[in-house]
Amino acid sequence: MLDFPRWKILWIIALLTFGVVLALPSLMPEATQARIPVVSLMPRFNLGLDLSGGSHLLLEADTADLARQELQKKEEEVRTEMRRGTPQIDIGDISTAGGDLSFFVRDVAQLDAAVERARTLTNAVGVTGQRDWNVAVVDSTRIVMTPSKAGLAKATEDAMKVATEVVRKRIDELGTREPTIVREGSQRILVQVPGLQNPEALKSLLGKTAKLDFKLVDVDADPAAVAAGRAPVGDQIFPFANDGRGGNRGGTGNLAVKRLGGISGDELIDAKLAYDQQNQPVVSINFNGSGTRKFARLTQENVGKPFAMILDNQVLSAPRINEPILGGQAQISGSFTVDSANELAIALRSGKLPVALKVIEERTVGPQLGQDSIRAGTIASAIAAVAVIVFMFVTYGRFGGYANLAVVINIFVILGVMAILGATLTLPGIAGFVLTIGTAVDANVLINERIREERRRGRSIIQSVELGYKEASRTIFEANVTHAISGVVMLMLGSGPVKGFAVVLLIGIATSVFTAVTFTRMLVAIWLRHARPSEIHI
Amino acid sequence: MRLLKLVPDNTNIGFVSLRYWAFGLTAFLSLAAVALVGVRGLNFGVDFVGGLMIEAKFEQPPELDAVRHNIDALHVGEASLQQFGSKNTVSIRLPLPHSTDEGATNTLIRKVQASLGAQYPGVVFNKADTVSGKVSDELIRNGIVAVILAMVAIALFGWFRFEWQFGVSTFVAILHDVLMTLGFFAITRLEVDLNIVAAVLTIVGYSINDKIVIDDRIRENLRKYRQMDIHALIDLSVNETLPRTVMTSLTILLALGSLLIFGGEVLRGFTAAMMLGVVVGTYSSIYVSSSLLITLGIGARRTVDTPAGPRGNAERVSGPRV
Numbered sequence: 068m069l070d071f072p073r074w075k076i077l078w079i080i081a082l083l084t085f086g087v088v089l090a091l092p093s094l095m096p097e098a099t100q101a102r103i104p105v106v107s108l109m110p111r112f113n114l115g116l117d118l119s120g121g122s123h124l125l126l127e128a129d130t131a132d133l134a135r136q137e138l139q140k141k142e143e144e145v146r147t148e149m150r151r152g153t154p155q156i157d158i159g160d161i162s163t164a165g166g167d168l169s170f171f172v173r174d175v176a177q178l179d180a181a182v183e184r185a186r187t188l189t190n191a192v193g194v195t196g197q198r199d200w201n202v203a204v205v206d207s208t209r210i211v212m213t214p215s216k217a218g219l220a221k222a223t224e225d226a227m228k229v230a231t232e233v234v235r236k237r238i239d240e241l242g243t244r245e246p247t248i249v250r251e252g253s254q255r256i257l258v259q260v261p262g263l264q265n266p267e268a269l270k271s272l273l274g275k276t277a278k279l280d281f282k283l284v285d286v287d288a289d290p291a292a293v294a295a296g297r298a299p300v301g302d303q304i305f306p307f308a309n310d311g312r313g314g315n316r317g318g319t320g321n322l323a324v325k326r327l328g329g330i331s332g333d334e335l336i337d338a339k340l341a342y343d344q345q346n347q348p349v350v351s352i353n354f355n356g357s358g359t360r361k362f363a364r365l366t367q368e369n370v371g372k373p374f375a376m377i378l379d380n381q382v383l384s385a386p387r388i389n390e391p392i393l394g395g396q397a398q399i400s401g402s403f404t405v406d407s408a409n410e411l412a413i414a415l416r417s418g419k420l421p422v423a424l425k426v427i428e429e430r431t432v433g434p435q436l437g438q439d440s441i442r443a444g445t446i447a448s449a450i451a452a453v454a455v456i457v458f459m460f461v462t463y464g465r466f467g468g469y470a471n472l473a474v475v476i477n478i479f480v481i482l483g484v485m486a487i488l489g490a491t492l493t494l495p496g497i498a499g500f501v502l503t504i505g506t507a508v509d510a511n512v513l514i515n516e517r518i519r520e521e522r523r524r525g526r527s528i529i530q531s532v533e534l535g536y537k538e539a540s541r542t543i544f545e546a547n548v549t550h551a552i553s554g555v556v557m558l559m560l561g562s563g564p565v566k567g568f569a570v571v572l573l574i575g576i577a578t579s580v581f582t583a584v585t586f587t588r589m590l591v592a593i594w595l596r597h598a599r600p601s602e603i604h605i
Numbered sequence: 606m607r608l609l610k611l612v613p614d615n616t617n618i619g620f621v622s623l624r625y626w627a628f629g630l631t632a633f634l635s636l637a638a639v640a641l642v643g644v645r646g647l648n649f650g651v652d653f654v655g656g657l658m659i660e661a662k663f664e665q666p667p668e669l670d671a672v673r674h675n676i677d678a679l680h681v682g683e684a685s686l687q688q689f690g691s692k693n694t695v696s697i698r699l700p701l702p703h704s705t706d707e708g709a710t711n712t713l714i715r716k717v718q719a720s721l722g723a724q725y726p727g728v729v730f731n732k733a734d735t736v737s738g739k740v741s742d743e744l745i746r747n748g749i750v751a752v753i754l755a756m757v758a759i760a761l762f763g764w765f766r767f768e769w770q771f772g773v774s775t776f777v778a779i780l781h782d783v784l785m786t787l788g789f790f791a792i793t794r795l796e797v798d799l800n801i802v803a804a805v806l807t808i809v810g811y812s813i814n815d816k817i818v819i820d821d822r823i824r825e826n827l828r829k830y831r832q833m834d835i836h837a838l839i840d841l842s843v844n845e846t847l848p849r850t851v852m853t854s855l856t857i858l859l860a861l862g863s864l865l866i867f868g869g870e871v872l873r874g875f876t877a878a879m880m881l882g883v884v885v886g887t888y889s890s891i892y893v894s895s896s897l898l899i900t901l902g903i904g905a906r907r908t909v910d911t912p913a914g915p916r917g918n919a920e921r922v923s924g925p926r927v
Binding site for chain 1: 822
């Protein structure tokens with residue numbers, strides 16, 4: 068038990084030194100970190116938002132909106148498929164009410180063929196052979212297509228993958244440092260931006276789906292019907308966008324546009340802030356090859372007519388086409404400010420969000436509060452450490468001193484492990500530290516009390532120390548397992564600050580067993596071997 | 606050098622004989638805690654009820670009524686104010702605006718900040734939280750599930766590792782600790798937020814730690830002293846581990862005390878809860894879980910147990926020998 072070969076001693080010292088060295092970069096001021104090349108390459112732990120200050124946003128995908136989009140897409144597909152195939156199948160009375168897509172097949176003889184064709188529009192999901200849409204016949208004349216649960220889940224998954232990337236791109240464009248963007252659950256994205264004090268710009272940027280369309284205005288539409296929101300055949304109706312100052316951009320009320328023949332923003336390759344002849348901010352966009360051709364044809368065929376620029380289902384403006392635009396470059400106008408034009412440019416550049424995102428949780432911490440918390444936390448930890456160290460030394464003498472050395476090393480090792488894992492230190496995490504200082508010595512208290520007890524029972528020094536470590540180790544192991552159970556639960560179910568606390572707690576439990584048991588046993592063994600004391604004070 | 610000994614050698618306190626008094630007190634306190642929580646309720650923070658919270662630090666401690674008046678004039682809903690620490694810091698809670706517009710909450714926060722800034726120059730806004738009802742419902746559900754899951758998992762561990770009686774007694778003792786903590790929050794009206802869930806889980810963890818140490822000793826003594834009366838055996842085990850119990854509780858209280866005094870405002874409720882938990886947990890280790898073992902009939906079968914190991918004939922020695 069007390070027999071420590073040299074290689075084992077070297078291993079223990081090397082391991083602990085490694086842990087301590089890993090902790091050092093995180094504790095240096097940033098300027099120093101940058102100056103020493105080795106240090107700048109080493110891993111560091113992060114500071115949570117409650118310590119660094121910044122903004123935290125939790126975004127949730129609007130799945131109802133996504134289901135609506137899927138339904139619309141499927142409607143387009145069905146129309147095209149039935150018309151394009153041979154023989155052409157005549158369908159009518161298409162309805163998307165109630166989350167299903169249903170349509171009427173005019174010729175009953177074609178019903179089976181129609182079902183066949185509708186089936187070709189569905190895809191297998193996963194490995195269970197389930198399909199993303201179920202096709203059924205109702206009343207022998209109507210075909211009903213219902214999205215399956217698995218199909219919706221897959222659509223959500225796909226949309227969230229893209230959405231996370233789009234969010235990342237948009238935030239990167241803001242030029243903030245080290246933002247955290249992670250998926251949470253099936254339909255959430257967590258965004259944390261250290262140092263950002265006013266999340267308003269970020270929110271409005273993330274709130275834009277940036278679905279851009281160019282569509283021809285239907286100049287023949289009946290103004291009364293359009294105002295009432297009734298779309299003429301082949302048209303769509305969109306309201307004018309709010310300009311944020313109580314008025315509307317570009318016009319009032321609704322605008323009717325041709326459903327087909329437009330160009331979508333998907334064909335953009337670049338968008339940036341620019342100024343028009345009146346020195347008003349506009350967004351200048353560039354189309355890719357096919358977009359350029361389509362835009363050229365649209366403008367050539369419709370000179371003198373107005374076309375609408377529609378963003379997120381709202382009309383930004385509806386300027387008249389003065390001349391054909393052949394170079395694939397256009398300007399989006401519509402009473403922008405410099406900021407709002409820049410925001411739109413970023414949103415367009417980063418691609419459209421496949422699903423609308425809503426902010427469901429928002430937290431902002433000022434930099435002053437974070438600094439105060441770090442200072443208070445550091446002072447409290449230092450005082451706690453000193454108090455515990457004095458108390459341990461007064462109670463257990465030399466053995467308390469060994470325990471103290473173990474505790475101090477343990478603090479650094481925890482920080483080192485956090486650095487390797489890239490863990491985040493939060494304010495409750497600092498509390499976790501203070502608690503770890505308290506509980507880490509518990510192991511040594513158990514050991515030392517046991518040694519005292521065995522001495523009282525009349526055992527020799529060596530025997531007492533050996534038994535003390537052996538008997539206490541079992542208890543320490545069991546106590547730590549239960550403690551770790553509550554830590555794991557916190558890590559699984561806790562959010563934000565609670566997680567930060569759990570991380571420190573769990574790492575602390577693991578490292579403290581090593582420092583408080585193995586390391587102190589080594590120190591005691593070395594001392595006993597060299598000093599051969601005839602009596603121990605414990 | 607004379608070392609400090611908090612608990613004299615061979616202390617022998619008759620804990621077990623006091624157990625019916627202790628059970629009575631425990632039952633009374635637990636019921637009182639439940640009643641308190643039921644009647645007074647808990648002061649849930651925005652984490653758990655949803656809404657908007659702004660933390661403002663004033664240069665001078667402000668009149669709360671004046672601050673309330675200032676905010677009421679904005680007609681943004683009923684504000685609830687709370688001062689903490691040096692009284693300079695006030696947390697202002699407001700209901701969420703009835704608007705789906707992304708900018709609505711920010712507009713509201715800005716309005717409050719501008720209005721307060723005009724009346725109190727030099728005020729600093731440290732923190733702003735907005736939590737929607739959906740998220741707060743989940744947070745509170747996760748919090749409750751976490752505490753229950755931790756308690757059950759630990760009780761199961763006690764059952765597998767020891768005997769079922771240990772699992773049950775530990776579970777009851779932790780339940781008592783959690784109820785005490787909730788009662789404490791009902792009395793003090795300290796805000797219950799996410800951090801408090803962490804505090805409660807830590808109390809559960811600590812309390813368990815304490816009980817395992819005593820349980821472990823009881824198990825060891827059950828094997829060692831096969832003829833000893835169970836009352837005496839539990840008294841012996843508790844007394845043997847008493848120096849450790851006192852020592853560990855004190856070191857943790859020392860560490861937490863420093864955090865309470867110097868750790869800043871944000872962690873104060875968290876630390877207070879944990880200090881209470883340490884005291885309550887220590888009490889319940891001795892009086893609830895250990896004494897309950899007798900009632901549950903631990904050690905009834907031990908004469909037919911597997912034979913004890915070489916440690917079985919270790920005798921108890923009184924008086925320190927040199």
